[in-house]
Amino acid sequence: MSGNNAPKHGGNLYAAMRQKGGSLNEILDFSANINPLGLSEQIRQTLYASLESIIHYPDVQGHALKQELSHYYHVKQEQITLGNGAVELMYVLCHMLKPKRVLVTAPTFSEYESAARASGAAIEYFYLNAADDFTIDIQGIAQQLPAIDIVFICNPNNPTGKLLSNGQIEELVAMAKVHQTYVVVDESFLDFLLDDHTYTCRSLLEKYNNLIILHSLTKFYAIPGLRLGFSLTNPELTNRLHAGKDPWNVNTLAQNAGVAALRDEEYQHKSKEFIKKVNMDLYHSLLTIPGLKPYKPSVNFILINIKDTNLIAEELRQALAAHNILIRDCSNYPGLSPDYIRIAVKSPEQNHKLIAALQQIIGGIE
Structure with a gap:
């Protein structure tokens, strides 16, 4: 390229x-x-200690990392799909679900649109208002849902920094479920917040099978060159995502770094x-x-x-x-x-x- x-x-x-x-x-x-x-320093030492292990294939199930993610984020292992960065999972998701129409806020992270277009979807924008400090209008988005297969929400939104509470997210997910619309919530920056529990929608996974959460570990733990992320969703869709990706998509160094990162309180x-x-x-x-x-x-x-x-x-x-x-x-x-x-x-x-x-x-x- x-x-x-x-x-x-x-x-x-x-x-x-x-x-x-x-x-x-x-x-x-x-x-x-x-x-x-x-x-x-914990990740640095882990990477040094892991070098010899790269003569072997990575753990195809990512067992140790899934165990740590389950413990740290209070989710079930069968809800987790590991990714070579969260962006890889956006592409896997769109290729497996084959949405016809995808809604993204404008502005937001560009890879939602790129992943949707790569799978053949048409894009609709929900424009945010600068005069309103780019606040995300849940009711406004809801009006566009009947014709939408997937809506992407970045929380906090990149590049505006605006946050939605988990209550607002649930409102959107509930309305989307009526229209059989998936809601993909990218929580990649929530780790930076002291009160992230006020905003994460992980507790909604048991209640809504149309909710998909994306999460990158590369930003908070400063490992973008390693590429590491995960998704959370209902076990049936998790199995579909596993079927749509490279089985060894997360390398050994990234898996081990992720375990060390999540333990580093x-x-x-x-x-x-x-x-x-x-x-x-x-x-x-x-x-x-x-x-x-x-x-x-x-x-x-x-x-x-x-x-x-x-x-x-x-x-x-x-x-x-x-x-x-x-x-x-x-x-x-x-x-x-x-x-x-x-x-x-x-x-x-x-x-x-x-x-x-x-x-x-x-x-x-x-």
Whole structure:
């Protein structure tokens, strides 16, 4: 695939490095929403200890990891499908269910649409309103459900950061069940919240067979290069997903890293506390820069309207790239425009470098 046709996501450090030269360590990547605390020592040690085991096939059933996921998230093992990242499971899901029409909010994570299109589905958008801070209107979505086979909900939504309570999710799932519509809820960023139990809909799995939960472990545990995620749904659909995927789709290193990650209570608590403080510090710093309108974050990323800077996203992206800083240009999100960028929340030192660069660029010095 050529660079021009490659999917546009955050975190494309390699393209930036090829363009500018230098090493990965010289680039500050605010375009990918990864835990700023980085790799935990428990995972690092587990990976070292696991190297010799890669001469064998991975455990095809992922038994140890499913056991740990079942314990940590209070779900049944027969509800779990392991994925080479949550994105793989989006594609497996769409290929197995063969939906004719799929509803996605706009804006939201682009791979929902890509996975649906890859299986031949038509896409309908439910546009979120910037004037309403991109709040997801459950009743509005419900009106479109009669003609929809699958609706994707990202909670909190990427890139807006808006959250739905589990009560709101249940309202949607219940209305969708009437129309035999599947609701796929992506909870990949909920791990960053101290009160994630207020938002997760895992407790609804026993009640609704049209609910599917997707969850990535790569963002919270800072292992996107390993690829690891899982889905939760009724056992019958879990069996269908297993039938539709590569039996060895999750490699040994990823499985073992996942077990170590879920046992690392110190890292989990430290990460949640860290993000809670640092995301608000960064938000308040952004508010001091004339022309920026950041949306209040819930987790480890912030959407920003830059219209009043008289710059468009691509211009600001290029200006920051000259400072070796990557951001996410949001102009290719349906429902957004060249007036929007998204930044990740990183360490206080790295956040300060971003703020200093933004002050310099927007202040007109460059």
